[in-house]
Amino acid sequence: MSECRFCPPPVWVAIGVLLGCAPHRNAPVPEARSPVYSLDVRLRPAERAIDVSGTLVIPPDSVRRDSLTLSLSERFPVFNVEILEPSVSRGPAVAVQVFVPTGPRIPGESRSARWVVRPARPIPRGEPIKLRFSTSGRGETSFLYYVGPEVAFGTGWGDEWYPLVRGVGGRGTGELAVHVPRGWKVMTGAEPRGTNEERENDTFRFSQTYPTYFTFVAGPYSIVARDSGRGTVVTAWLLTPRARSTEFLNGAARMVTTLETEFGPNPFGSMALVEVPRALAQQAGFNAFSPTGFLVLNHRAFDVPDVMYEYEWLGHEMSHQWFPHSVTFDPPGFQYLEEALAEYGGIRVVDALGGTAAVRRLRTSGYEFDPIYSAAAYFRLVGAGVDTPLATMGNGINERNLAYNKGSLMFDMLSREVGLPRFREVLRGLTSGRRLGTITWQQFRAAVDAGAGRDMKWFFDQWLNRAGAPEFHLDWLQDGKVVRGTISQSAPYYRAHLRIDAEGANGERVTKVVEVTSGNTPFELTPPFTVVRIELDPNYEVLRWTPEYHALVDSVRRSVGADRGIPGDGR
Numbered sequence: 001m002s003e004c005r006f007c008p009p010p011v012w013v014a015i016g017v018l019l020g021c022a023p024h025r026n027a028p029v030p031e032a033r034s035p036v037y038s039l040d041v042r043l044r045p046a047e048r049a050i051d052v053s054g055t056l057v058i059p060p061d062s063v064r065r066d067s068l069t070l071s072l073s074e075r076f077p078v079f080n081v082e083i084l085e086p087s088v089s090r091g092p093a094v095a096v097q098v099f100v101p102t103g104p105r106i107p108g109e110s111r112s113a114r115w116v117v118r119p120a121r122p123i124p125r126g127e128p129i130k131l132r133f134s135t136s137g138r139g140e141t142s143f144l145y146y147v148g149p150e151v152a153f154g155t156g157w158g159d160e161w162y163p164l165v166r167g168v169g170g171r172g173t174g175e176l177a178v179h180v181p182r183g184w185k186v187m188t189g190a191e192p193r194g195t196n197e198e199r200e201n202d203t204f205r206f207s208q209t210y211p212t213y214f215t216f217v218a219g220p221y222s223i224v225a226r227d228s229g230r231g232t233v234v235t236a237w238l239l240t241p242r243a244r245s246t247e248f249l250n251g252a253a254r255m256v257t258t259l260e261t262e263f264g265p266n267p268f269g270s271m272a273l274v275e276v277p278r279a280l281a282q283q284a285g286f287n288a289f290s291p292t293g294f295l296v297l298n299h300r301a302f303d304v305p306d307v308m309y310e311y312e313w314l315g316h317e318m319s320h321q322w323f324p325h326s327v328t329f330d331p332p333g334f335q336y337l338e339e340a341l342a343e344y345g346g347i348r349v350v351d352a353l354g355g356t357a358a359v360r361r362l363r364t365s366g367y368e369f370d371p372i373y374s375a376a377a378y379f380r381l382v383g384a385g386v387d388t389p390l391a392t393m394g395n396g397i398n399e400r401n402l403a404y405n406k407g408s409l410m411f412d413m414l415s416r417e418v419g420l421p422r423f424r425e426v427l428r429g430l431t432s433g434r435r436l437g438t439i440t441w442q443q444f445r446a447a448v449d450a451g452a453g454r455d456m457k458w459f460f461d462q463w464l465n466r467a468g469a470p471e472f473h474l475d476w477l478q479d480g481k482v483v484r485g486t487i488s489q490s491a492p493y494y495r496a497h498l499r500i501d502a503e504g505a506n507g508e509r510v511t512k513v514v515e516v517t518s519g520n521t522p523f524e525l526t527p528p529f530t531v532v533r534i535e536l537d538p539n540y541e542v543l544r545w546t547p548e549y550h551a552l553v554d555s556v557r558r559s560v561g562a563d564r565g566i567p568g569d570g571r
Contacts, residue, residue, distance in 0.1 A: 033059035037174035047395030048139035189293030319345025333441035339405025383556025471545035504529035
């Protein structure tokens with residue numbers, strides 16, 4: 001893998017890869033009764049510090065509570081709590097830290113301490129609890145967290161910079177006020193509130209009306225904007241002005257328009273692309289991550305000379321605004337299903353904006369800065385001995401990478417089996433009117449069957465319940481004007497629609513699609529020229545073995561035996 005203009009040399013890790021974006025957790029089912037916060041945040045970047053205070057309303061429980069368990073990042077060593085409601089328990093509470101992470105921090109690891117809060121008198125059953133709290137934290141880099149003079153960012157999905165209620169969930173609704181140094185601006189993804197006077201005095205207020213993790217990014221940003229033409233305003237939040245910012249935004253707007261065609265209207269109405277220094281991003285465990293309503297990107301994303309290099313990467317990250325932020329799936333299905341759908345969005349962006357050659361490259365080998373999203377990446381996993389059926393795989397970096405490559409290619413193949421216009425309607429119907437909603441895998445399957453107008457169980461059985469991939473062989477002979485041929489495969493047989501291209505000596509071409517269902521599938525062509533070559537599946541639209549992938553797998557098996565691994569992304 002070659003070094004690209006915004007990647008370091010490849011990093012080798014045992015059997016897995018380092019991610020180009022922060023790993024996206026399988027989003028939990030939105031809580032029917034989410035915590036309600038009123039957060040007041042004061043950033044002190046010059047001191048690399050943050051002060052957080054406010055109130056927290058916790059839904060009632062069916063039993064009496066003598067204590068509550070909260071979690072808070074290890075960066076916040078002091079935690080003061082007072083009970084405001086119910087009145088019978090009102091008064092100062094004792095907060096005791098009962099668990100503190102130890103040992104070196106692993107990049108990408110969330111490290112939170114556990115606090116037990118004991119009110120002066122127990123909380124009666126059926127009573128909601130309202131707490132007032134205050135805490136101060138250090139700003140050094142942690143998972144998706146940093147406060148310093150260059151920029152500040154944090155999300156409860158990473159290191160928990162505000163108290164999260166254990167057993168209830170970290171996502172909440174409520175109000176957020178962020179106080180920043182003069183000249184700084186704040187992005188949270190929530191609805192802006194407050195007055196111009198407050199903003200001029202460096203206080204930014206927001207209202208989070210749907211349950212998600214509270215997130216902020218703040219810094220001395222300049223903002224440039226572009227309307228996508230379909231109602232979504234795309235903005236770039238820049239720490240350093242770029243001469244090519246207009247071209248960058250035009251490309252980003254085309255990506256948003258493409259994804260709205262595929263998935264439906266943007267559920268959050270805007271798409272902000274927010275810059276952070278790459279060194280800080282990597283120390284915080286990401287090259288990009290996607291909270292609700294915006295993307296946080298390392299600075300090299302804004303420096304590419306040709307926005308086409310961003311199509312897959314930004315297409316993937318933008319797609320997370322639909323999956324999981326519009327719709328997430330209840331199990332069963334498979335782990336990291338939303339990651340697979342997001343990468344399917346990246347495929348659609350490359351296909352729509354980059355063209356046939358670009359999307360074939362993505363499917364087969366990927367781009368040098370994203371080798372984990374391709375058939376080649378899948379077969380590396382096969383060679384490493386970690387291939388497993390998508391439907392039964394568990395958690396882990398190898399499983400996540402299977403979702404990135406085989407999972408996304410599965411959705412790509414499904415779109416053609418259903419018919420791309422119909423598959424678009426299926427996905428648009430699922431996301432319509434949803435923010436942070438959930439559907440079941442059964443509902444998805446039913447929507448696919450309805451869109452296809454037939455039972456697609458066979459498709460999911462072969463691609464989700466089996467490890468491996470098919471291998472097809474093509475034999476043909478021209479007899480006069482008729483070309484007769486056979487597509488063969490070994491058991492277990494796969495069902496697929498395979499395109500074959502017959503080519504003449506002067507570049508003439510005839511195309512036919514053949515449905516294969518068994519070990520030997522015959523076909524005939526009557527082209528008006530002498531055929532010199534027939535190519536099977538020229539755009540690699542079906543995940544399958546090729547001689548090149550056999551050689552790749554053999555190479556990986558030898559390297560794994562030498563305790564090497566699979567190259568990772570380093571955008």
